[in-house]
Amino acid sequence: MRIDILTLFPGMFAGPFKESIIGRAGSKGIVRIEIHDLRNFTRDRHRKADDRPYGGGPGMVMKPEPVFEAVEHVIGRTTSLLRDPQVKVILMSPQGKTFTQKKAEELIGKEHLVFICGHYEGIDERVGERLATDEISIGDYVLTGGELAAMVVVDAVVRLLPGVLGAKESAAEDSFSEELLDCPHYTRPEVYREMKVPEVLLSGNHEEIKKWRRQEALWKTFLKRPDLIEKAELTEKDRGNLRKFKEKQKNG
DSSP states (O other): OEEEEEESOGGGGTTGGGSHHHHHHHHTTSOEEEEEEGGGGOOSTTOOOEEOOTTOOSSOEEOHHHHHHHHHHHHTSOGGGOOOTTEEEEEEEEEEEEOOHHHHHHHTTOSEEEEEEOBTTOBOHHHHHHTOSEEEESSSSOOSBSHHHHHHHHHHHHTTSTTSSSSTHHHHTSTTTTSSOOOOOOOSOSEETTEEOOGGGGSOOHHHHHHHHHHHHHHHHHHHOHHHHTTSOOOHHHHHHHHHHHHHHHHO
8 A cells, every 4th residue: 555645744753653663663664655845845935835715814824735736746747637436635624534444455456645734824725625535533522733643544544454464363353343342352371460361261171261252342332432332232231231231230
């Protein structure tokens, strides 16, 4: 997969993308990430990428020209010819659809992702209208710019690419992969400050461990994120366990 990120602050990406899973994915050649300074696509000697908003008001607005020309540069064609279904031009925006695990899974099916990071009061509206194929938000709060949001989305996508995680089951068992939170995890020591690891995890009975993990994931989701239960694909066994959970909670 190829990922290009367009930003006014390229230095923000130096550390996160060289470390941990993303760094290893890059060194293996699984993903190629390029960071582009939008000021390199300006036409004036001051490298001006923003200007005052028409109609007045506070702050500055990012200009459309550098963004359009940067996207055309990285996709190798004019934006009027952007019809390739394998290319996604993603505008990180508080007005976008909230990012989810399902969206991450959708994006790993693409060959080329281009991220546009807004800043200041925002980006000229024509970028969202005519250039972006997707607008994504990572939550209902305000960040200084789209850089941190882009890092979040890239991390969530890259870790799903084949060959990135050590165990192929790891991504499938993550929280939200089945609209449920992940089950509890334990490691050594077996007893710490009088807190013991659940006996079933020490039993060696893999079938019972699998059942326990599913039940605990369901219980944790019911307690912490009940809104996810309605979206999850539940078995009859799950529904029976849910009824027990509700009865247990009702009786204290």
